[in-house]
Amino acid sequence: MFEAHLKKNVNKNLKVNEKKPELKTPKVENKRKPPKWFYAVPFLLPVIVIILLEFTLRTFNYGRNIETWIPYHPELPGKLVLNIEVASKYFLTTKGIPSSIFDPFDAVKKPGTFRVFVLGESSAAGFPYEPTGSYSRYIRDRLQLVYPKQNIEVVNVSMAAINSIVIKDMLPEILKQDPDLILLYVGHNEYYGVFGAASQSLFAGNKTMLSAMLYLNEFKTVQLLRNMFNTVSFWFKGKGKDNGATLMARMASNNLVPYKSKLYQAGLTQFEGELSDIIQMIKEKNVPLIMGTLTSNLKDQPPFISINEKESESADNYYKLAQESLKNGNAVKAKKLFIKAKELDALRFRAPEEMNDIIKKLAGRNQIPLVDFESAFNNESENDIVGNNLMVDHLHPTLHGYQIFGKLFFEAMEKNNFQPSAEKINISDEEQHALVVKNFPFSRLDSTIANYRLLSLKGDFPFNKDGKSKTLLDFVKLTDYNDSLAYKVVEQNYYWELAHKKLATYYLGQKNYTGFMNEYSALIGQFPYTIGLYEKVVQVLLESQKYSEAYSYLEKYYRLQPDAFCTKWLGTINLFNNNDDLALRYLKESFSFNPGDAQLLWNLSGVFVKKKDYANALLFVNKCLEVERNFPGAAQMKMQLEQAK
Template sequence: MNRTSVTTNETPKKRIFTILLIATPIVLLLALEIMLRIFNYGGNQALFVTGPEKQISHYWMCGQEVGKRYFFMQNSKPSPPKDLFLKQKPANGYRIFVLGESTTAGFPYGYNLMFPRILNFRLNDIFPEKQIEVVNTSMSAVNSYTLLDFTDEILAKQPDALLIYAGHNEFYGALGIGSTESLGKNPRVIYAYLKLRRFKIFLLVRDVVGLLRKGVTQISSGSTEVDPSNTLMARIVAEQTIPYKSKLYELGIKQYRENLRRIMRKAQQKGVPVVLSELVSNISDQPPFISVPADSFPTAAHAYEIGKKLAAQGQYQDAKTALTLAKDLDALRFRATEEMNEIIHQVAQEFNAPVVPMKDYFEAESEHGLIGKKLILEHLHPNVQGYFIMADAFLHTMKDAHFISPQWPEARILPKSYYQQNWGMTELDTVSANLDIFYLKGGWPFKPKNQPNHALEDYVPSTKAESLAVNILINDNYSPVVGHVDMAKYFEKKGKYEQAYQEYKAAYYSIPSELEFYKGAVENLLKINATGQALAVLKMAQRYGHDAVTDKWMGSLLAADGQFAEAAPFLERALEASPEDKPLMRNLMRVYEHLQMSDKATAMAAKLGVEPPSAAPTASPNPMTEEGQKSITYMLLTQKAQEFIQQKNYGAALTFMRNAHGINSTPYTYKWIGMLEAGKGNLDEGVIFLAKAHELWPDDFETAYNLCNVYIKLGRRSEAETVINQMEQLRPNFKDPQNLRGRIREMP
């Protein structure tokens, strides 16, 4: 009896002890997880976060800490562009998400020259009745694992289409088999990691392991992984040599195919169409980085040598074959192989998806069809022309596949050259990108591994743009868009308002949601009486928001243009925000008068303490001052002149430009009268106006070029030499379609 009683009493105690033994670590882990979440350990790593400022809080924005998911061995981590899209998708909305790597993110340029941004502007012009959002989620140094991890979050945001351009980073991008950020070669481990990283405890353990790994690496090898003189590209590579068709190579290819199929399957299940794209890179002018034997294949270096010889002999098709093989045999896997392009086509066929024939587009604009330095800056990143080609290729593929609409209005599909000529980009974009590439080529793999990057040691900036470009390169907190704003302020101080406007334009092409950039642009346009352009800029800004200033400007310019019904709502909204603004009240009173809204006009007059306007004026009073009316008349005349110039009706254009000149003699009218007179053969008259324009506007290259051309035609060599020397300072090594240099040398 006693033994049984003891046993019975001990059993509940053992159970309680066992439960406590199991529950205690679970409770502790839960408590730690809660604590880490309270203190927001690791930051907000969501792909999409609420717009950080009040005016954009109704938007989702690409999260700037999402890169922390994949990079735990790097001190600096990449982030996607700060693209926005509405939390409440409008009824006329069409939402596109773009997935990719550094090329898709626009490297080495700012956000204004990403091909998704170019595509967005073009689609808006083609379909003005729709609200088209193109959201770029791309980041440098990632691969298909990141794209797959993003997919569910993207599909939850009501996409109408996905566009994918990715594959060059497949081996070395985060979690890739050859990356310093690798978790091994087993995809199951990586898929599990992508699920577990949602827990803060897991992130803590991962980061501790990462710190230990970095410490061991530093002790054992001096660590180039965190060397600040190395580019992210150099720091991310662990397994340099991956021979063609080797075991590691095949694992990378398998990883790419499987992840691409998983992405397509997820999108298909949600009914979201996907556009895949072929991958392009520099085959003609980039020798292989690492050349090693690979089974029965020639070495990469030998294949490249054969390709260059064939090209020199004019055998371009055979040269393309050899150069493409050389690229595929390059054991440093920075450029996607043709096998990956085959996978893209196979997966697209499996899921009935269109493929952008990107190789055809690039080859069509490359010398002899060999893609090289004409369109590619180094081994794979396009130049400005290349990014416009990419946008064009995606646009026409979407059109052919009937995305957005079964019928696209052909009249609105302007050529890519139009956009490239009128784009929001400046000298700063080119200078900054060139410096980025210069620095990139100062390190591995263009220079020996473990050698510090000395590219900037002897670099001395000679212009304001070059100084800002250095800051953009070395300062993580100084972005290209900040550089554009600083450049704009620099030009404003010098009274160069046209150039200041162009910098602000580049800024709002970079971040279209930032109203301050539009306001800066408009302020400078108004200073040069470009009211038509100012109105167009304000209309563009309305897509993203408004404030009292933009409403006042918008209403005033619409009223000055005679669009009184359209002007009234803007002026009324501006007055709500600034109820004591008397000039605004007067403007609104005049608008009401024009609209014959006598009650509102009288009420506004009472607020102003003035006589109410007549209910039905015999002559419509002008809502602007006399000076303002002159400004509007000047604007309308110059706009009409430009319309006639586009129609090649130069006689009518000259008449309108001279009328505008009579109202307001500006560098702009001097320039165009001079060019039009010279074009008619009136060189003596043309040179007078062009010389005056050059005096007033010495930094305008077009004026200088035309003045130099007229001086040559008049036989005035010394003056032509003076102007061309000034042109060389403005734009070194400028293109010279009229052969001014040669013609000056031939002059007596």
């Protein structure tokens, strides 16, 4: 009954033939398609953000300035120098980046200027004698001696721990400076230098990635990201074991390069490719180039690391055999064994012989003049084997060695006619060399600094192999003010310039004029355009009545910036020495700068008296009395001149 009732009620509500209502589909209006740029927004937005971020970072001078050149000094506008921070472009995580010896040059090259660029690594920079001991300073001083009427610029842009990769990257900016000559000494850092084949760089050996990275490093945004990454790494890793280590120790980090290994060959291939590119870039600009072969310490530098499984074939064994052969009088055999020991040294700080083969091959193929430093150093050494006679460590020359470098480069310049156009002075080559060496601006403080740098280097890996770095004070005891200042320069980053000035002041207080002059000679050698240095030297020499010594500095002062002071004293000293024509010339020039100097007017009157030109003598003694009524002797001179009229 229930089911029947349910069916009845259901059927009652159904109309079998009832027409179902039509469902109407709503009309959809045709919408316009978005413009094409709409789809590009997701891709453009990050680019726009990056551009705005880059603009903001540059506006607020974020990070380091890695432009190649920067203004030299506010007091010397118009001069440029290699940027002290340019190496941060290459040393991405290394603390204590290297820098050059800061040779300035004119931003706009003056007519008649002879401009030389020196390119290379720490040996070219002059370690451990930098800044004043580099062979580039020998070349500059000799050029200035031989061509006194020519404006000479020798610009050394070499830096420690760089190599052919960095030099090639810097080269376009160097070539823009219109060099008249380039001197190149490179090859020892191809394994452990920045981006070298055995370096810790992620980009080592990948030329494409390396080129991209060097390009991107120009941007501040990349610097920001890199700094953020380094900060995070520091939080997780802490300071790191290389903190405080020498740059040499940090760059090598015990990465070994066995003889003839894949890594060994990679270094050779890299060097040949980069050096070939460097030569072609220079040739395309028609700039003369001189290269040099590499030399190193064979006799007195044992292998750093000997790894051959067979003791008889190890670097250490060959070195011992070489020493025995030399002791027994067989120098020819000893030299071959010393070379073999160097070749087998698995810590490849000294370039293998094949590097020189590459240099010679590329120089010959491209008709590039080549200085054979390797042969020259052998010839200067006992038994034809280079040792500590010309090297201070594994590959850096002594001061005498650097002067040999400079002399040989200079001779190659003359031989190939890569010289200034001005007239030469008539002096023999032997006299030129002797004068440059005699007057080389290198003081006792410079010598002490160099010694301390070497001791610091040798207190760390790879010279010190006991695993514990030694400090400088483990080697030396500071005995005087000179030593203390040298220590501050080497260990505390004290300014080299201030150290020399402080020591010069100390010497002056003790009336040690020789010591004072040595320090200021070094300062002038490093900062040859700073007029204040010449003024200080001249004032001290004049007060101590050392007129002949003062005169040479006054001449350099005058060539840089003639003014009332230097012309007055050039004239006065010539007056004392009875060089009346020169005296009159300089004193009249000084008068044009400052007509109100009573002493100058008195001296001019004296010159005219000596020339028997009493009318002008009276004119200037009257001017003297107008400026200073009671000037000693002027009134009496006036009376005598009036009587002589």
